Amino acid sequence: MASTPALDHTPRPSYAAAGVAGLVVLALYVLTLAPTTAMWDASEYITAAYTLGIPHPPGNPLFVLLGRVATLLPLGSVAVRVNLLAAASSAMAAAIWFLVAERVLAQWFELRWPRLVGASLAALLSATAFTVWNQSVVNEKVYTVSLAFFAIVSWLTVLWCDDPDGRRADRLLVLIAYLIGLGYANHPAGFLVAPAVGVAVLARRPRTVLRWRLVGAALLALGLGLTPFALEPIRAAHHPALNEGEPTGCATSIGFSCTFSKTTAQRLMANINRDQYGKTDLSVRQAPFSAQLGMWWLYFKWQWLRDVHGDQQGMQAALALLFFALGVAGGVVHWRHDRASFWFFGPLVFTVTLVLVYYMNFKYGASQDPDLAGVEREVRDRDYFYLWSYSAWSVWAALGLAALWRTLAERVQVGSVRRWVMSAPVLLLGAMPLIGNWRQASRAGETATREWAHDLLNSIEPYGILITLGDNDTFPLWYAQEVEGVRRDVTVAVTSLLNTDWYPRGLVRRPIEAYDAARGPAVYRDRTWRLPAQPILTLSTAQLDAIPQYVEVHEPQLFQHGGIRAVVDPRRLEYGVPIRSDLIVLELLKENLGIRPLYISRTTGGYVQALGLEPYALVQGLATKIQGAPVTSNADTIPIPGIGHVDLPRSLALWKGFGAPKAIITRGDWVDRPSVSIATTYVGTALLLGEALERRGLPAEAERIRREGVDVAEATRTLDLFLARGAAPPPVRGDAPKGTPIPMTP
Amino acid sequence: MRRARTLYSIAAAALVLGYAALMRGDVTIAPVLLVASYVGLVPLALLAD
Numbered sequence: 001m002a003s004t005p006a007l008d009h010t011p012r013p014s015y016a017a018a019g020v021a022g023l024v025v026l027a028l029y030v031l032t033l034a035p036t037t038a039m040w041d042a043s044e045y046i047t048a049a050y051t052l053g054i055p056h057p058p059g060n061p062l063f064v065l066l067g068r069v070a071t072l073l074p075l076g077s078v079a080v081r082v083n084l085l086a087a088a089s090s091a092m093a094a095a096i097w098f099l100v101a102e103r104v105l106a107q108w109f110e111l112r113w114p115r116l117v118g119a120s121l122a123a124l125l126s127a128t129a130f131t132v133w134n135q136s137v138v139n140e141k142v143y144t145v146s147l148a149f150f151a152i153v154s155w156l157t158v159l160w161c162d163d164p165d166g167r168r169a170d171r172l173l174v175l176i177a178y179l180i181g182l183g184y185a186n187h188p189a190g191f192l193v194a195p196a197v198g199v200a201v202l203a204r205r206p207r208t209v210l211r212w213r214l215v216g217a218a219l220l221a222l223g224l225g226l227t228p229f230a231l232e233p234i235r236a237a238h239h240p241a242l243n244e245g246e247p248t249g250c251a252t253s254i255g256f257s258c259t260f261s262k263t264t265a266q267r268l269m270a271n272i273n274r275d276q277y278g279k280t281d282l283s284v285r286q287a288p289f290s291a292q293l294g295m296w297w298l299y300f301k302w303q304w305l306r307d308v309h310g311d312q313q314g315m316q317a318a319l320a321l322l323f324f325a326l327g328v329a330g331g332v333v334h335w336r337h338d339r340a341s342f343w344f345f346g347p348l349v350f351t352v353t354l355v356l357v358y359y360m361n362f363k364y365g366a367s368q369d370p371d372l373a374g375v376e377r378e379v380r381d382r383d384y385f386y387l388w389s390y391s392a393w394s395v396w397a398a399l400g401l402a403a404l405w406r407t408l409a410e411r412v413q414v415g416s417v418r419r420w421v422m423s424a425p426v427l428l429l430g431a432m433p434l435i436g437n438w439r440q441a442s443r444a445g446e447t448a449t450r451e452w453a454h455d456l457l458n459s460i461e462p463y464g465i466l467i468t469l470g471d472n473d474t475f476p477l478w479y480a481q482e483v484e485g486v487r488r489d490v491t492v493a494v495t496s497l498l499n500t501d502w503y504p505r506g507l508v509r510r511p512i513e514a515y516d517a518a519r520g521p522a523v524y525r526d527r528t529w530r531l532p533a534q535p536i537l538t539l540s541t542a543q544l545d546a547i548p549q550y551v552e553v554h555e556p557q558l559f560q561h562g563g564i565r566a567v568v569d570p571r572r573l574e575y576g577v578p579i580r581s582d583l584i585v586l587e588l589l590k591e592n593l594g595i596r597p598l599y600i601s602r603t604t605g606g607y608v609q610a611l612g613l614e615p616y617a618l619v620q621g622l623a624t625k626i627q628g629a630p631v632t633s634n635a636d637t638i639p640i641p642g643i644g645h646v647d648l649p650r651s652l653a654l655w656k657g658f659g660a661p662k663a664i665i666t667r668g669d670w671v672d673r674p675s676v677s678i679a680t681t682y683v684g685t686a687l688l689l690g691e692a693l694e695r696r697g698l699p700a701e702a703e704r705i706r707r708e709g710v711d712v713a714e715a716t717r718t719l720d721l722f723l724a725r726g727a728a729p730p731p732v733r734g735d736a737p738k739g740t741p742i743p744m745t746p
Numbered sequence: 747m748r749r750a751r752t753l754y755s756i757a758a759a760a761l762v763l764g765y766a767a768l769m770r771g772d773v774t775i776a777p778v779l780l781v782a783s784y785v786g787l788v789p790l791a792l793l794a795d
Contacts, residue, residue, distance in 0.1 A: 069777050069781045171792060175792040178789065179789070228784060
């Protein structure tokens with residue numbers, strides 16, 4: 001590695017070149033942008049932005065504001081506009097990393113053009129690291145906006161470090177404090193940049209922290225940056241479609257006394273502090289710290305080559321080691337050649353890597369050590385929490401690669417320019433993530449989630465109630481209903497949120513719109529559907545709130561209403577006793593029998609059976625309708641042991657209209673493995689219909705529909721799962737809270 | 747200093763009007779005003795001479 005003395009000047013930053021780099025990255029993201037929503041929180045955030053609603057705690061008010069403004073721009077669909085916000089945020093971060101890298105290189109690269117090449121490498125690597133890229137082409141989280149804040153604060157801190165006694169130095173510090181507060185209003189991770197700013201200030205001008213007027217001004221600015229949280233109680237009082245945590249004391253409409261009330265303050269603080277998720281004790285590790293570091297390393301390997309199915313493990317490991325070594329080398333050259341900015345950037349990398357791994361205290365990763373049995377796992381891969389870590393590491397990896405280039409160039413005995421050119425092929429290493437991640441990171445043409453939402457909603461008869469389980473069988477439906485206006489007559493009730501106090505209240509408050517037969521599937525056009533007069537629950541708010549978190553019964557209980565006599569066996573329920581959500585589901589069934597059809601999504605696994613409702617279960621498409629009396633077998637309703645009955649004509653008609661199977665097969669893969677159960681729901685449904693057709697004496701039809709299911713299984717590489725399991729799809733796992741307290745099985 | 751005062755005034759006005767519109771249930775002008783103030787006007791004011 002070269003060890004040239006530091007130059008005694010810092011050239012003017014190449015803002016124009018950085019802008020071009022940012023635009024190139026943005027073009028890449030636009031090329032690979034999702035045309036609609038995606039799994040997990042994408043639908044929730046698009047819906048929150050569109051309705052100016054409140055997403056899950058802490059509510060992300062700044063993101064909601066930015067997202068809402070994005071939805072007002074005349075650029076494609078609503079989903080595309082919000083996805084573009086993520087793309088633009090990451091592209092801005094890449095442009096700023098360009099400036100940071102150029103600045104470091106300026107201290108020991110005499111020629112400008114190699115500095116620009118090195119800076120471009122930083123932009124390229126940070127933009128194409130898998131998680132950054134994958135999260136930038138669909139707005140699944142608010143973390144790309146956080147990344148932009150990190151980068152802006154980084155650059156401002158670097159500018160301050162350059163001239164801590166300058167004319168604008170104090171203003172820069174106050175602005176940095178404001179942006180940290182504003183970043184927190186986007187996501188609490190916004191504070192992660194603060195320790196690095198503190199270290200940089202202490203390293204460059206320690207007496208700054210004793211300047212009380214400046215410190216006071218910075219604290220005031222920080223407070224101003226936090227004020228977007230005022231959005232939450234104001235919007236919550238208007239009861240938007242998405243109103244998670246319901247941070248308001250206003251029951252019907254906004255008013256002065258209910259807004260400035262103790263209830264509002266308590267609920268708002270509960271949202272900001274994420275009380276819904278419970279407190280974590282960092283001294284109690286959810287997995288060994290070594291395993292938590294192992295999770296970071298697993299996702300680190302993904303960044304340079306996302307090998308979803310383990311087909312190129314050797315190459316992936318080699319690239320991970322290479323980029324780790326380049327990052328370490330980059331950190332060393334950063335330390336040696338630009339100490340001023342290192343005092344910020346080094347602590348930043350440390351904070352968003354080691355400190356974050358410790359603080360997040362994750363269980364084993366969903367994809368980590370798959371052969372390790374008997375350990376608790378996260379329901380999904382959490383690589384997105386380390387997006388900032390991998391993005392910052394990419395800057396160091398680029399510096400390391402630039403240092404390698406320079407070392408090689410110094411060994412070539414030719415002219416000063418030619419030696420750089422002759423050594424340039426080594427820079428192709430920087431293109432490896434771009435090439436290796438393209439197929440997996442790109443979400444271009446991905447429409448399966450949107451189709452899934454339409455398919456599931458259309459499986460429900462007009463004005464029906466649909467019971468779902470978690471994120472992926474719920475959030476896409478929220479998106480379809482609230483953003484696209486699809487099947488707003490259906491009430492979606494997700495069991496994981498029924499355990500909270502606010503969600504059932506919101507469900508009862510939600511207006512039911514008239515069914516639009518022209519936009520609905522043809523199977524419902526054979527009759528007129530009347531809008532029910534009564535709400536889905538007639539319980540008062542006080543009665544709803546009084547439903548207990550659980551009932552301490554362990555023996556089978558009889559649920560009897562109308563023609564239903566169901567034996568609910570608590571031992572078959574997830575927690576061994578009936579919990580609040582189970583009680584509300586049964587209440588929904590009781591109050592709506594003969595008024596509204598109640599469906600349980602087929603993504604809920606054995607929930608129908610756990611509630612003792614199998615004799616009343618009639619599968620229609622992707623959901624199971626609960627009938628008011630035991631289903632009788634005939635030519636159209638085919639009994640399937642362990643499932644109930646299958647409504648064959650209805651299910652076949654729905655199947656023909658489903659859009660997701662084609663979308664999944666066209667994509668040819670399912671990158672996010674923890675959500676693959678959505679795809680396998682189609683496979684299970686096809687196999688189930690095949691079995692029903694077989695029993696009906698239609699083997700050719702059975703074979704045809706099974707083949708369609710197998711095509712989905714092959715496209716998502718899940719065939720083995722079904723060869724072992726049979727027709728029942730695995731339940732969808734969710735990330736939503738269960739409410740507190742929930743007893744465990746005694 | 748005068749430029750800074752002007753920017754602070756405009757930023758504060760945008761915030762007040764934005765939150766007032768938000769309280770009335772507006773979901774179009776309010777977010778535009780608030781975003782303009784939070785991410786544009788306030789940072790400019792903080793940096794202004």
